[in-house]
Amino acid sequence: MHIEIDEISKQFGATAALHPVSLAIPSGALVALLGPSGSGKTTLLRILGGLEYPTSGRVLFDGQDATGLTVQQRRAGFVFQSYALFRHMTVFDNIAYGLNARPRATRPQKAEIARRVTKLLDLIQLPDIGARYPSQLSGGQRQRVALARALAIEPRMLLLDEPFGALDAKVRKELRQGLRDIHDTTGLTTVFVTHDQDEAMELADVVVVMSMGRIEQIGKPQDIRARPATPFVREFISA
Amino acid sequence: MSDATFRPATEETPLARRILIGLAVTGLLILVFAPLVAVFVEALRDGIMASLESLASRDAWAAIKLTLTIAAISVPLNAIFGVAAAWFITKFDFRGKAFLITLIDLPFSVSPVVAGLCIVLTFGANSAMGAWLVDNGYPIVFAMPGIILATMFVTFPFVARELIPVMIEQGRAEEEAALTLGAGGWRVFWTVTLPNIRWALLYGVLLCNARAMGEFGAVAVVSGKIRGETATIPTTIEMLYQEYLSVAAFTLAAVLALLALVTLVLKTLLELRHADQLAATHRH
Numbered sequence: 248m249h250i251e252i253d254e255i256s257k258q259f260g261a262t263a264a265l266h267p268v269s270l271a272i273p274s275g276a277l278v279a280l281l282g283p284s285g286s287g288k289t290t291l292l293r294i295l296g297g298l299e300y301p302t303s304g305r306v307l308f309d310g311q312d313a314t315g316l317t318v319q320q321r322r323a324g325f326v327f328q329s330y331a332l333f334r335h336m337t338v339f340d341n342i343a344y345g346l347n348a349r350p351r352a353t354r355p356q357k358a359e360i361a362r363r364v365t366k367l368l369d370l371i372q373l374p375d376i377g378a379r380y381p382s383q384l385s386g387g388q389r390q391r392v393a394l395a396r397a398l399a400i401e402p403r404m405l406l407l408d409e410p411f412g413a414l415d416a417k418v419r420k421e422l423r424q425g426l427r428d429i430h431d432t433t434g435l436t437t438v439f440v441t442h443d444q445d446e447a448m449e450l451a452d453v454v455v456v457m458s459m460g461r462i463e464q465i466g467k468p469q470d471i472r473a474r475p476a477t478p479f480v481r482e483f484i485s486a
Numbered sequence: 487m488s489d490a491t492f493r494p495a496t497e498e499t500p501l502a503r504r505i506l507i508g509l510a511v512t513g514l515l516i517l518v519f520a521p522l523v524a525v526f527v528e529a530l531r532d533g534i535m536a537s538l539e540s541l542a543s544r545d546a547w548a549a550i551k552l553t554l555t556i557a558a559i560s561v562p563l564n565a566i567f568g569v570a571a572a573w574f575i576t577k578f579d580f581r582g583k584a585f586l587i588t589l590i591d592l593p594f595s596v597s598p599v600v601a602g603l604c605i606v607l608t609f610g611a612n613s614a615m616g617a618w619l620v621d622n623g624y625p626i627v628f629a630m631p632g633i634i635l636a637t638m639f640v641t642f643p644f645v646a647r648e649l650i651p652v653m654i655e656q657g658r659a660e661e662e663a664a665l666t667l668g669a670g671g672w673r674v675f676w677t678v679t680l681p682n683i684r685w686a687l688l689y690g691v692l693l694c695n696a697r698a699m700g701e702f703g704a705v706a707v708v709s710g711k712i713r714g715e716t717a718t719i720p721t722t723i724e725m726l727y728q729e730y731l732s733v734a735a736f737t738l739a740a741v742l743a744l745l746a747l748v749t750l751v752l753k754t755l756l757e758l759r760h761a762d763q764l765a766a767t768h769r770h
Contacts, residue, residue, distance in 0.1 A: 297666075298662055298665070298666070318662075318666055319665060319668045319670065322668070323666060324666070325666040327659050329659065331659035331660045331663040332663075333660055333663070333677075333678055334660070335682060344664065344667050344669070344677075345667035345668050345669075348664070348669040349668060396663075396667070397666075397667075399667075400667055
């Protein structure tokens with residue numbers, strides 16, 4: 248799905264989290280929002296997912312105005328920073344949650360839900376953990392379960408907030424490839440937020456560098472490396 | 487020598503440990519266990535038959551029924567209000583939040599007698615509203631509605647106070663995740679919020695229930711202590727005691743203590759039954 252961000256701004260009280268920013272994300276792209284904390288990248292992601300409403304500006308999905316759509320109507324697969332798995336449910340029930348939450352008319356049969364959950368567990372290469380609780384999983388397993396849960400609703404796009412932030416360096420490298428594979432298999436338009444420039448440069452097709460609620464530069468990783476547009480970008484990517 | 491050398495930094499010496507444990511146990515014996523035993527000893531002083539006879543009196547029976555009815559009405563209502571207040575405070579940002587939290591704590595800082603007087607002044611026959619209510623056949627003061635209001639006022643903070651820290655610690659991420667997965671507000675509440683707070687809620691409800699059954703001051707002012715009609719267990723105990731009917735007074739006191747013990751046993755049973763879930767969710 249093609250996403251267009253048109254002059255979006257966000258005020259929290261007196262402080263501007265986002266000055267008007269515009270950005271076009273082509274269908275099927277894997278985009279990184281890169282910046283230090285307080286740069287507005289997470290706010291922008293939450294606005295895309297419908298968890299936050301912009302103070303002004305529009306969001307367009309495939310050319311249609313989606314600014315007023317509720318979080319449920321957006322159908323965005325969202326992976327939260329600390330994964331936000333439902334701690335009182337098994338992994339199976341976590342992944343099945345979105346399907347069970349559908350209105351009766353479009354809710355799949357029990358057997359069909361089970362089939363889909365099993366398929367997703369295979370996709371994240373953890374076929375045997377359905378009966379476990381989130382507290383019994385490692386950090387990397389939790390992240391993959393969160394990904395499977397987001398994919399279960401057959402989302403129109405995938406939004407990830409610091410998906411590798413809570414992991415140690417080795418697992419981080421493995422899961423980068425995992426996300427890349429899932430993106431390539433599903434073909435979903437994917438936006439992820441990170442403060443780690445290596446991660447952004449290695450994983451994303453397009454990197455959006457942000458600072459202080461503004462977009463500093465948009466470009467392919469190699470272009471940003473070769474021709475940083477502002478002093479901020481130069482300093483940030485060399486850090 | 488070596489004992490002292492390898493003791494963890496946070497651990498006391500064996501002597502200090504024994505003294506501290508001894509102090510705690512002694513305090514518990516003197517402050518909790520001895521009075522509880524004394525109540526039962528006094529109640530049974532003239533034999534079990536005398537005690538049972540005093541319970542069989544119409545007034546004692548009416549007091550027990552009234553207290554249970556009051557608890558059965560005010561505890562569920564306060565559970566609902568407490569969950570609503572805690573949910574509102576922890577899941578939304580708004581102006582005046584600190585003020586609202588203070589307001590919830592108000593019953594802790596106001597003497598129950600004062601609370602009772604406030605209800606009498608507001609709804610009593612001397613106020614315009616009270617007179618109108620009495621004329622239309624809905625008396626509040628010296629009747630059940632007044633006792634319920636007084637009990638609810640005094641026990642209001644218990645559930646909310648128990649829930650707010652738990653809900654702050656848990657944050658909003660799980661609710662947000664449920665929303666992105668397509669769940670509506672009610673579904674999120676029943677499937678995510680409520681299961682996550684159920685143990686805190688249970689504790690809050692048990693505390694609230696114990697206090698609701700035991701409340702004396704506010705209820706004494708509001709109810710008028712009419713025997714067989716508006717006298718609850720605590721106010722009846724006081725009246726019997728003033729009349730030197732100590733077997734009857736202590737028997738009723740023993741009943742109140744037993745009701746409290748029953749709630750504790752219920753809690754323990756629930757915990758045993760759901761031990762694995764408790765371990766899985768790291769919550770008690």
